[in-house]
Amino acid sequence: MAMFHTGILVLTSPISLIPSRIAPVLAATAKIVKDTLYVHLHPGLGFTGNYVQTKPAFIAANHEVSQLLTNLYTKSSHVCSHLDVRVVLSNVKNHTSTQQPFSSVQILSEPPEVVLTDYRIIDVNQSNLYMQCLEKYTLGCYTCKPNLRAIFLPAGIDYLDSASCSDMDDSSLCESIPSYSDVVLGGTFDRLHSAHKILLSMSCLLTGKRLLIGVADGDLLKSKVLKELIEPYQQRVEKLRKFLLDVNPAIQYDLVPLRDPYGPAITDPNINCIVVSDETQKGAEAVNRKRRENVMYTMKKMLRI
Incomplete structure (x- = not known):
């Protein structure tokens, strides 16, 4: 049974791989969040040893991102239709910017109670540090409920669907919108x-x-x-x-x-x-x-x- 009304899912996989991995990630998330789920994109967000990349990054608004949005929303309607899924695009830009994304905290209509991620913990001894860093990262981007919880989704939930990845090497996907x-x-x-x-x-x-x-x-x-x-x-x-x-x-x-x-x-x-x-x-x-x-x-x- 879902434990939280609202949550935010931080996706760290490369944009090209998210379509093939998102269905089981959403299914696992739906067991934890039951009403509103925000999705935040940060390919390559890193937690390595004592170094933690905690600043959000801009993502190029290209056709690969637009394809991802279609894929993600379509799969969410099948996998977790009870969830109100909303992909945040504040850090997706179709032009270069010198301003840091989320230079001020974004106010969400339904502040999350929990943050989840597809990031894979390699060193389990660092789990508590990783969770603290994930909480800090999220609070630096969005308004959240007090006592925000961090959850790393279990390893082994993703899979590669070759049909979903058929267009990954299409150079046109890199063209800007x-x-x-x-x-x-x-x-x-x-x-x-x-x-x-x-x-x-x-x-x-x-x-x-x-x-x-x-x-x-x-x-x-x-x-x-x-x-x-x-x-x-x-x-x-x-x-x-x-x-x-x-x-x-x-x-x-x-x-x-x-x-x-x-x-x-x-x-x-x-x-x-x-x-x-x-x-x-x-x-x-x-x-x-x-x-x-x-x-x-x-x-x-x-x-x-």
């Missing part, structure tokens, strides 16, 4: 699930400054199946904002009601990228036609990277 100052997307965002989280996380990776999100309301909901079961607009917006601020609080989030197929995307001249799914591609093309009619730049269309 483009950055746009003002990004827009729209949706209903009713009861956030893994597909929502993938779309929103990809949008955060693309955004350099502002993310404008149109949240369906009014007439746009009339054609929805079982529309009477859709959560009220304000409730959906509050959950959406809470998720986004947990993922990356450095971005400006503008959440507005979307009552027609176009919304603010045809009136805001600063928007230079629209994020779409397979279902909304045609809508994005219609929005760009309207922008041309209004003598505005057309937006770059990104299909969920």
Whole structure:
């Protein structure tokens, strides 16, 4: 039975190997955490002898990271569907920065009670030191509950799935994700699930400054199946904002009601990228036609990277 309501999982494996290892790691974590699980990425975080690398590091926002996000959220929906998983992207950047990541402690909406990691302890005599260092590292990045516990997941829980690693050597995965100052997307965002989280996380990776999100309301909901079961607009917006601020609080989030197929995307001249799914591609093309009619730049269309 899970012992903690909230936790944070620090993944130290190389980005390329996480997809093949994440399922059993999540399964083991789900036995310890039962409600909200944050995921923090730090490939190569080291605990070696008396030396401990305790400072967080920036990660390049490339296609390998975007593929990882899709893989992680998809597997979490199968392995631990009861957990609200949120991958923090505050230290994932698509541009170089001289500022240290987490220069100030990030406030999380659900402060963790426990920190877990996939790091493998080689010298068991150093276990207590490693746990203290892991606690210190986490407290330096995030707000946590008092008396934060540290747990090293047991050895032997990971495996290599060759199917998951088929694209590891693809050089295109190292290509950086483009950055746009003002990004827009729209949706209903009713009861956030893994597909929502993938779309929103990809949008955060693309955004350099502002993310404008149109949240369906009014007439746009009339054609929805079982529309009477859709959560009220304000409730959906509050959950959406809470998720986004947990993922990356450095971005400006503008959440507005979307009552027609176009919304603010045809009136805001600063928007230079629209994020779409397979279902909304045609809508994005219609929005760009309207922008041309209004003598505005057309937006770059990104299909969920």
